[in-house]
Amino acid sequence: MHCFQFLAFIMTTVRTRFAPSPTGFLHIGGARTALFSWAYAKKHGGQFILRVEDTDVERSTPEAVQAILDGMTWLGLAHDEGPFYQMQRMEHYKKHLQTLLASGHAYHCYSSKAELDALREQQMQAGLKPKYDGKWRPEDGKVLPEILANVKPVIRFKNPKEGVVAWHDMVKGDIEIANTELDDLIIARGDGTPTYNFCVVVDDWEMGITQVIRGDDHVNNTPRQINLFKALGADVPQYAHLSMILGDDGQKLSKRHGAVSVMQYHEEGYLPEAVLNYLARLGWSHGDDEIFDMVQFCQWFDLDHITPSAAQFNTEKLNWLNAHYLKTADLTVLASDITERLAKQNVTVLAEPSMMSVLELYRERANNLNQLAADIAYFYQVPVANAADVEKHITDDIKPVLQALYVTLSKIEWTAEQIHEAINAAVKENELKFPKVAMPLRVMLAGIAQSPSIDQVMAILGKEEVITRMNAYLQ
RNA sequence: GUCCCCAUCGUCUAGAGGCCUAGGACACCUCCCUUUCACGGAGGCGACCGGGGUUCGAAUCCCCGUGGGGACGCCA
Numbered sequence: 001m002h003c004f005q006f007l008a009f010i011m012t013t014v015r016t017r018f019a020p021s022p023t024g025f026l027h028i029g030g031a032r033t034a035l036f037s038w039a040y041a042k043k044h045g046g047q048f049i050l051r052v053e054d055t056d057v058e059r060s061t062p063e064a065v066q067a068i069l070d071g072m073t074w075l076g077l078a079h080d081e082g083p084f085y086q087m088q089r090m091e092h093y094k095k096h097l098q099t100l101l102a103s104g105h106a107y108h109c110y111s112s113k114a115e116l117d118a119l120r121e122q123q124m125q126a127g128l129k130p131k132y133d134g135k136w137r138p139e140d141g142k143v144l145p146e147i148l149a150n151v152k153p154v155i156r157f158k159n160p161k162e163g164v165v166a167w168h169d170m171v172k173g174d175i176e177i178a179n180t181e182l183d184d185l186i187i188a189r190g191d192g193t194p195t196y197n198f199c200v201v202v203d204d205w206e207m208g209i210t211q212v213i214r215g216d217d218h219v220n221n222t223p224r225q226i227n228l229f230k231a232l233g234a235d236v237p238q239y240a241h242l243s244m245i246l247g248d249d250g251q252k253l254s255k256r257h258g259a260v261s262v263m264q265y266h267e268e269g270y271l272p273e274a275v276l277n278y279l280a281r282l283g284w285s286h287g288d289d290e291i292f293d294m295v296q297f298c299q300w301f302d303l304d305h306i307t308p309s310a311a312q313f314n315t316e317k318l319n320w321l322n323a324h325y326l327k328t329a330d331l332t333v334l335a336s337d338i339t340e341r342l343a344k345q346n347v348t349v350l351a352e353p354s355m356m357s358v359l360e361l362y363r364e365r366a367n368n369l370n371q372l373a374a375d376i377a378y379f380y381q382v383p384v385a386n387a388a389d390v391e392k393h394i395t396d397d398i399k400p401v402l403q404a405l406y407v408t409l410s411k412i413e414w415t416a417e418q419i420h421e422a423i424n425a426a427v428k429e430n431e432l433k434f435p436k437v438a439m440p441l442r443v444m445l446a447g448i449a450q451s452p453s454i455d456q457v458m459a460i461l462g463k464e465e466v467i468t469r470m471n472a473y474l475q
Numbered sequence: 476g477u478c479c480c481c482a483u484c485g486u487c488u489a490g491a492g493g494c495c496u497a498g499g500a501c502a503c504c505u506c507c508c509u510u511u512c513a514c515g516g517a518g519g520c521g522a523c524c525g526g527g528g529u530u531c532g533a534a535u536c537c538c539c540g541u542g543g544g545g546a547c548g549c550c551a
Binding site (some may be wrong): 120123197248366423 | 476477478479486489498500502511513514543544548551
């Protein structure tokens with residue numbers, strides 16, 4: 001190797017891409033693929049490219065494009081280039097289509113859809129793998145059928161008939177597929193528009209993609225694409241095929257079964273940090289490390305430690321991570337998120353009680369933003385008390401004690417310590433156990449019998465509000 | 476049907492022939508902390524799909540089986 005070739009070699013920057021088709025939202029599987037592609041580029045100081053594969057005009061929608069972009073933004077997976085849209089790159093595909101036609105690597109096929117369908121069915125019934133029969137494939141000395149003037153031909157790739165296509169998959173290892181298993185795939189439709197396998201190859205080539213990191217379901221497309229690269233005279237990128245993510249129940253995720261948009265996790269109260277961390281650990285590992293941020297992840301990430309087998313999604317573990325990130329989240333960010341969630345339930349957050357204090361008191365008890373919002377709503381809105389708790393705790397025998405406490409409370413300095421002392425005094429005076437007094441207070445103030453330390457709750461709620469709420473029960 | 480891929484606790488995984496009487500995490504159970512509920516802390520339960528090889532030695536390598544998944548579109 002010449003020294004400058006070597007230089008060029010080591011200077012080759014990593015370029016990865018995420019190439020969703022905008023036929024729906026960004027789901028959890030796509031998000032993980034994007035995350036791994038992104039992390040790989042970051043790890044190697046390369047570029048991460050976003051490409052929208054929208055050549056299926058029938059199913060692609062602008063809403064889906066937006067949904068994918070939103071999902072990426074929420075997760076913080078920023079692209080360095082793009083988004084590129086395949087529909088805007090038609091001239092590139094057409095140019096290379098012509099090249100292939102001219103070089104004899106591609107040819108026109110006039111077989112009709114009906115004809116092809118019949119062929120497929122016949123082959124399936126005979127227990128064969130359905131494949132194009134090569135009717136219009138030009139061969140030396142072969143006489144092609146008469147061209148039908150009224151049929152718009154498709155363009156097929158003339159796939160090699162012999163030999164094997166082999167590659168070293170960066171996740172799955174060596175994979176080898178015989179060319180006899182492949183057929184002459186259609187690379188342009190009757191209307192002249194190019195198809196997926198062809199666009200991908202042209203794009204990956206022209207965009208200089210060095211590592212194609214994508215879903216498992218593309219393994220079977222890879223040999224076809226490699227053949228296409230070779231016919232085009234292009235360098236073949238490296239491939240890494242990620243196994244799929246199964247639902248919580250071990251079933252395959254699909255539109256009607258469990259596949260939800262990453263944005264739904266946002267709606268359901270998950271922090272993007274939690275989703276990211278969870279996804280990173282799903283199918284990839286770094287020893288015993290469980291909790292890490294994306295900076296750390298990008299330093300650690302490699303393709304060697306990706307499991308080749310499918311992974312089942314586990315909401316419980318996501319919840320655990322979410323709880324963790326709730327505890328460490330920036331309070332200001334948390335406050336604005338919770339304020340928004342409360343607003344959706346028509347609860348207006350006021351300056352007092354201080355949202356910051358409330359969150360500090362509550363955030364380590366919740367594992368979800370919606371739950372957290374629901375838990376603290378009573379600070380800004382008189383709660384509807386749980387009837388069973390009222391009956392159980394606000395009993396007639398304790399009411400006189402509360403009545404007396406109420407009087408004391410109205411006189412003291414409003415700090416958690418003073419409040420605690422007041423309650424303690426009442427407890428001692430009446431020879432009761434602490435909960436006997438604390439529980440009814442919880443019910444009167446929070447509406448339920450569970451809360452953090454009651455004196456702290458009262459301190460934050462404010463004297464006036466505590467008095468008012470107690471009063472409602474002691475009339 | 477044909478081809479391709481996969482296989483460690485319930486789940487996510489560690490494991491690159493001896494460090495493995497298989498480690499960690501979630502979940503579960505017990506106890507501790509405690510002013511209720513949580514949080515937290517300490518323990519516990521729990522797995523190498525089966526069968527053959529190779530080897531002094533296999534969760535790790537090879538073969539067969541079984542099970543699961545994927546692909547076979549003028550979809551991507």
